[in-house]
Amino acid sequence: MPVTDPSVPVLDLGASSPDxxxxxxxxxxxxxxERQIAxxxxxxxxxxxxxxxxxxxxxxxxxxSGGKAQRVVVAGHIDTVPVNANLPTTTEHIxxxxxxxxxGTVDMKGGVAIALKLxxxxxxxxxxxxxxFYDHEEVAAELNGLGRLARNRPDLMAGDFAILxxxxxxxxxxxxxxxxxxxxxxxxxxxxxxxxxxxxNAIHAAAPVLAILAAYExxxxxxxxxxxxxxxxxxxxxxxxxxxxxxxxxxxxxNFRFAPDRSTEQAIQHLRExxxxxxxxxxxxxxxxxxxxxxxxxxxxxxxxxxxxxPKYGWTDVARFSxxxxxxxxxxxxxxxxxxxxxxxxxxxxxxxxxxGLRAWLTAR
Ligand SMILES: [Zn+2]
Numbered sequence: 161m162p163v164t165d166p167s168v169p170v171l172d173l174g175a176s177s178p179d180x181x182x183x184x185x186x187x188x189x190x191x192x193x194e195r196q197i198a199x200x201x202x203x204x205x206x207x208x209x210x211x212x213x214x215x216x217x218x219x220x221x222x223x224x225s226g227g228k229a230q231r232v233v234v235a236g237h238i239d240t241v242p243v244n245a246n247l248p249t250t251t252e253h254i255x256x257x258x259x260x261x262x263x264g265t266v267d268m269k270g271g272v273a274i275a276l277k278l279x280x281x282x283x284x285x286x287x288x289x290x291x292x293f294y295d296h297e298e299v300a301a302e303l304n305g306l307g308r309l310a311r312n313r314p315d316l317m318a319g320d321f322a323i324l325x326x327x328x329x330x331x332x333x334x335x336x337x338x339x340x341x342x343x344x345x346x347x348x349x350x351x352x353x354x355x356x357x358x359x360x361n362a363i364h365a366a367a368p369v370l371a372i373l374a375a376y377e378x379x380x381x382x383x384x385x386x387x388x389x390x391x392x393x394x395x396x397x398x399x400x401x402x403x404x405x406x407x408x409x410x411x412x413x414x415n416f417r418f419a420p421d422r423s424t425e426q427a428i429q430h431l432r433e434x435x436x437x438x439x440x441x442x443x444x445x446x447x448x449x450x451x452x453x454x455x456x457x458x459x460x461x462x463x464x465x466x467x468x469x470x471p472k473y474g475w476t477d478v479a480r481f482s483x484x485x486x487x488x489x490x491x492x493x494x495x496x497x498x499x500x501x502x503x504x505x506x507x508x509x510x511x512x513x514x515x516x517g518l519r520a521w522l523t524a525r
Contacts, residue, residue, distance in 0.1 A: 164203075169196060171204040173280035177515045178260055178508035180273035184238075185249045185264040191239040191303075194218040194295040198238065201276065201293050210283040211291075214316060218295035219305040221316045222279055224288050230457055231288040233319040233486070234518075235306060235477070236272040236326070237297030240264040241500045254505070261505040266494035267298075270506050271325020274493070274515045278522065285522040287457075290319055297477065301446070306477050310484065321457045322481040323518075327494030327506075330514045332462050333472040334386050334451025334489050336479055340416045340427050341395070341444035344369055344435060350401065350408040359406030363399045369412045369438060370394065376434065381419035384451045386471040388419035392434070413443070417473065420448030420482075449479040452487020464524055465491065465517035491518070 164170075169187050173180065189197040198218040205213050211222040218238075240263050249262035260270075272293060279291040294305030301307065310317055346366050351359025378390040392414065399410030414435075418427040424447045431440070452458055453469055462469055472478070472490050481488035493510040 165199075168199045168203050171200050171276070173204050173276055177270070177273045177277050177511045180277055181260055181265060181270045181506075181511055182249050184269040184273055185260070185262050186247065188243060188247055189239050189264070190242050191296050191299040194239050198293070198295065201238065204276070205279060208280055208283075211279060214313070216309055216312055217305065219309050220293045221309070222291045223316075224285060226284055226288050228286070228288040230321070231290060231319040232457070233290045233292060233317060233322040233481070234275050235292035235294065235322060235324050236268055236275055236492070237295070237305070237477075238272055238293050239295055239298050240267065240269075241298050244502050246502055246504065252505070258508045259505045260508055260511075261503065263504055265506045266327045266496070266504045267499035268326050268492055268494070270494055270511045270514070271327070271492035274511065274518060275325055277515065278519055282519070282522055286524055287522065289522065290316065292316070304477070306480050310480055314484065317481070317484055317486070319486055321452075321455065321461065322478070322486050322488035323461070324476060324478050324488060324490050325492035326476055326490045327492050327496045327499055328472070328490045329495055330491070330493050330510050330517070331467045332465060332469040332489050332491050334453050334469050335383065335388075335420045335449040335482070336472040336474060336476050337388055337390070337417045337419060338422065338424060338427060338448030338479075339444065339446050339475050340418065340424070340431065340442065342414050342416070342431060342440040342442055344412045344414060344438050344440040346399070346410040346412070348406065348408045351406040353404045353406055356406050359408070362407045362410040366397065366399070366410045366412050369435065372434060373414065379419070381421055383419055383421045384454050386451050386453070386469060388471045389473065390419055391415075391417040418448065420450045423447060446475055447479060447483070448475070449482030449488060451489065452482070453489070455487045458487055458489065460524075461489070461521050464521035
């Protein structure tokens with residue numbers, strides 16, 4: 161008899177995927193507090209002989225080694241944004257459909273439940289599978305558990321294709337846009353506002369920058385058959401010294417969401433061309449990910465789960481796989497617009513549909 165630790169919650173991986181989603185949501189796991197849920201996942205998966213289970217801090221990796229020709233990585237984060245009186249979960253009927261309501265139901269314990277259930281159930285999948293459950297996705301990028309795994313154990317991330325179970329309305333969303341943030345600095349000459357002609361107003365100098373932004377027409381760029389819509393926007397303006405001073409400094413913060421066919425260098429080059437003559441600092445820069453849907457393994461996946469692939473606009477961890485040369489897509493239950501919302505909720509039928517799609521692909525011979 162293995163000794164069971166009473167402080168570790170017991171997960172029933174044989175339960176239905178909506179019920180397993182509920183079990184996972186009711187173990188509160190706001191970023192930084194994943195220890196308990198990671199313990200529960202590690203304990204539950206360790207019961208299965210067909211899985212090799214490895215732990216790196218609060219990330220759990222479980223792998224099959226069936227000697228298959230190809231390996232897929234199925235990954236999901238186990239943390240959530242802060243709870244706001246929306247745990248434990250409740251079950252409600254909304255518009256005649258059963259919904260699971262509460263923190264994590266959309267982002268993304270439904271996707272985690274599906275992965276856990278199939279990890280336990282599929283003792284001999286048609287491809288080898290690496291199941292990854294990781295911590296710290298909802299916080300600063302340097303804490304991200306998948307990023308840490310890529311640094312500590314890149315061998316555990318290896319595969320021919322990766323699926324991230326982030327909410328995508330159960331459709332396949334390929335790749336993601338990249339993101340760049342810059343601070344454009346405007347300078348002037350400080351003076352007393354009673355003698356403003358002695359100074360140069362740095363806030364007024366921001367006007368042409370704002371005019372460029374207002375007139376900018378973002379592109380729609382086709383990448384591997386999907387159309388990515390870009391965006392270039394001011395996300396902050398700061399400046400001013402005091403109510404009687406002509407300011408000598410102002411800053412316009414700009415965020416550029418760029419299609420994944422632009423490299424980070426090309427994105428910055430584009431910004432230099434758009435803001436020619438202006439001085440800026442790069443404050444954040446992350447490349448996008450091509451959808452990778454031209455790979456045969458990805459096409460098989462799309463055919464098995466059905467539906468029409470769509471582009472992913474927000475930056476997600478698929479880009480981490482993309483950096484390792486692994487095509488990656490998002491595929492998970494739930495409407496991403498409900499992620500992080502206080503009324504976060506998912507239709508239980510959607511969790512089941514996603515589970516069936518993934519099972520169909522992983523059992524196809
Ligand atoms: Zn998420």
